[in-house]
Amino acid sequence: LEAFGPALAALGFAGARTLARKRGGMFVAACALTWFAVQALVRLFGLYDSGGYARFLAPVAPLWAVMAAAAWDRLLDPQSIRRARMALAIGAVMAVLCVAMELHLRHRDTIDHRTHPHLKADVPRLDEARNAVRVGTVGVIAAAVAVIVMHGRMRRGIPAGTGPLRLVLAVMMALTAWVFHRPLERGPVERLIDAELAWLRENGMGDRPVLCAHVWCAYRTDTALPLDRPGLAARIAAAPAGAIVLWERQFAVFNETPPVELKDLSPPHFRPLAGATGGARDGQTGIWIFEKLTHSERPPD
Incomplete structure (x- = not known):
C-alpha cells in the first residue's frame, strides 16, 4: 500500500x-x-x-x-x-x-x-x-x-x-x-539530526568532519559514501581528533558491522557534548553527540 x-x-x-x-x-x-x-x-x-x-x-x-x-x-x-x-x-x-x-x-x-x-x-x-x-x-x-x-x-x-x-x-x-508529490516529512530522528547540525554551526564546529551511520546525516552533510565504504567503527578510528560523532540507536547498532554501541564512545577518547537538546534525550529517538579527543587507527572497543 x-x-x-x-x-x-x-x-x-x-x-x-x-x-x-x-x-x-x-x-x-x-x-x-x-x-x-x-x-x-x-x-x-x-x-x-x-x-x-x-x-x-x-x-x-x-x-x-x-x-x-x-x-x-x-x-x-x-x-x-x-x-x-x-x-x-x-x-x-x-x-x-x-x-x-x-x-x-x-x-x-x-x-x-x-x-x-x-x-x-x-x-x-x-x-x-x-x-x-x-x-x-x-x-x-x-x-x-x-x-x-x-x-x-x-x-x-x-x-x-x-x-x-x-x-x-x-x-x-x-x-x-x-x-x-511533495517533500517527505522528516521523522523524529531526522529532525534531531538537523537540530544537532545547526547547533554545531552555531558553536563554531560546522567545519568539523561529522561521522554518523544515519543516511539522513550523510544527505545533510553532503558526504554520500560508496557502497563499499568502511563501517562506522572504522571511519571513527581513522577520523582525526576533533571529529564529531553523531550516534543514534537504529543505524549505528543494527545496520553497522561491527555495531557501534554507546559505551564505545566513552572517555578518554571521546567527550560528550550537550548539543541542541542540552543533554536531554529520549531513549529511542535521541541523538548523542561526541567530540573525538585522540587520534587512533584502532576501532572503538
Whole structure:
C-alpha cells in the first residue's frame, strides 16, 4: 500500500493472472510477485534486520504498473463476464489489503505512546493514511459490487459498465500521486539530526568532519559514501581528533558491522557534548553527540 498506493496495489495483484496468460506476461508477473513475496517473508520473520521499507519494492514498480495496466484493460473488455470477474478480483484484493493493513497496525495501537512516543512519530500522519485506505476500500468494493450486479441484470437490458469502478480507482490514483508529490516529512530522528547540525554551526564546529551511520546525516552533510565504504567503527578510528560523532540507536547498532554501541564512545577518547537538546534525550529517538579527543587507527572497543 505504501509503495504503490492502494489503487495500483490492488490493480497489480488483480491483473497478475490476466497478464500471465499473455505472451511474455508470465515472466513479468512471476518476477514482480516473487520479489514481493520475498520482501514480505523477510519482513514477516525479521530477517537481515529489515525494516520493511516501501523503497524495497521500487525495483519492481515498472512491472507492477504493467500488471495494473492489464487489469485496467480487462475492465474495458467487450465481454461483460470478463469485466465482472475483474471487478470481483479488484474488490476482493482491496479487501484483503485493507485487512492486512489493520492487522499490521493493530500491534501499534496496543502500545502505550506515553512511554513509546517515537513509534507514533515514526510514520507522520499515519491515522490520516489509515482512514484514507479504509474509505478507498469501501468505495472500491461498492463500485465492484455494482458492476457485478449490473452484469446479472444484463438480460433486462441494463448495461454492465465499469465506469464507477474505474472512476473510483482513478480518483484514488490521482490522490495518491498528489500526496506523494511533495517533500517527505522528516521523522523524529531526522529532525534531531538537523537540530544537532545547526547547533554545531552555531558553536563554531560546522567545519568539523561529522561521522554518523544515519543516511539522513550523510544527505545533510553532503558526504554520500560508496557502497563499499568502511563501517562506522572504522571511519571513527581513522577520523582525526576533533571529529564529531553523531550516534543514534537504529543505524549505528543494527545496520553497522561491527555495531557501534554507546559505551564505545566513552572517555578518554571521546567527550560528550550537550548539543541542541542540552543533554536531554529520549531513549529511542535521541541523538548523542561526541567530540573525538585522540587520534587512533584502532576501532572503538
